[in-house]
Amino acid sequence: MTEFRLFLIQRITAGLLLVMGVAHLAILLAATQAPLSAAAILARTHANPFWPAFYAVFAMTAATHAALGLRVIAREWLGWRGTAWGIGLWAVLVTLGLRAAWIIA
């Protein structure tokens, strides 16, 4: 059942990533088409808490999806059956993502 729950989480994060990834690409295109300098982009993200919140959720979703996927690949291709390293990988990815979101806050 644990495996099935993790599978569901991966599917749900995949759906979220689809929406948020498209939004992220649209934001990138809009920023570069404007064009906005790095300082101008940061001024906007500092002014509006929506942006760090959006990217914090985006980064955590990507970290969760990637850690779960790599865990399955490692189990099937390398025979790594343990869970500790997967949780560790997830923690590292979440930390990196949240750190990035914190910087633009």
Add this chain to the structure above:
Amino acid sequence: MSGPDTALPDTALVVDLWRGDAGGGGLVRYRVPVDPGQTILDVLTWVQRHAEPGLAYRFACRVGMCGSCAVMVNGVPRWACRTRAIPVARQGRLEIRPLRHFPVIRDLVVDFEAFFARWRRALGRFAPASPPPDALAVIAPDASDRQLVDAAIECIGCGICLAACDSVGANPDYLGPAALNRAWAAVNDRRDDTMGHLRAAARDGGVHACHAQGSCRRFCPVGRDPAGAIVGLKRRLLVAALKGRL
């Protein structure tokens, strides 16, 4: 051996047969006379009758009903009795091995115990709701749930889908396509309790271990669609999980 039917014609198939047992083995080459229309089973029978009486292989009905003769032919799982040799030969060569993902007993004979153990773990059988209803269920042949059952039944249990499935190879705990296909037939039977099959399919090694590569559907000799059955189970499980019924 001597006899009129043992003389090799000008053209012969080069057949590499895996011979050995659970301890190991290897390919042994035989030259089998070409006979138009001959099947892989005919090739094996020729080898046993004329070259290697000790060759172990399995068959029963010879007409694609019993599901006992499946082997790997040039890397592809096939039913030996209904596979013509010439079309699947590569430059006149056949490499015939025991089914993938099955323990070998001897030569081409494999042990199906683990295959059927998967069916049991997947609750691959009718599990009626209790208490039974007072009246017999009337299920019209064209009812949508009956159509789903029709699509899933009449599996001959040949093991080809399991041999074709790379997910089984990567994860030996995986229940595999045949067992989940049987569970799907039961889930769509309106007399069935349903939840038992869904809970079994949600256990570790259940439907989520399928990577939807579709080899089960591609190689099933009787046209079943275990990949579609697994997708159906995933959908039902998602709904059941969202409703908190698992």
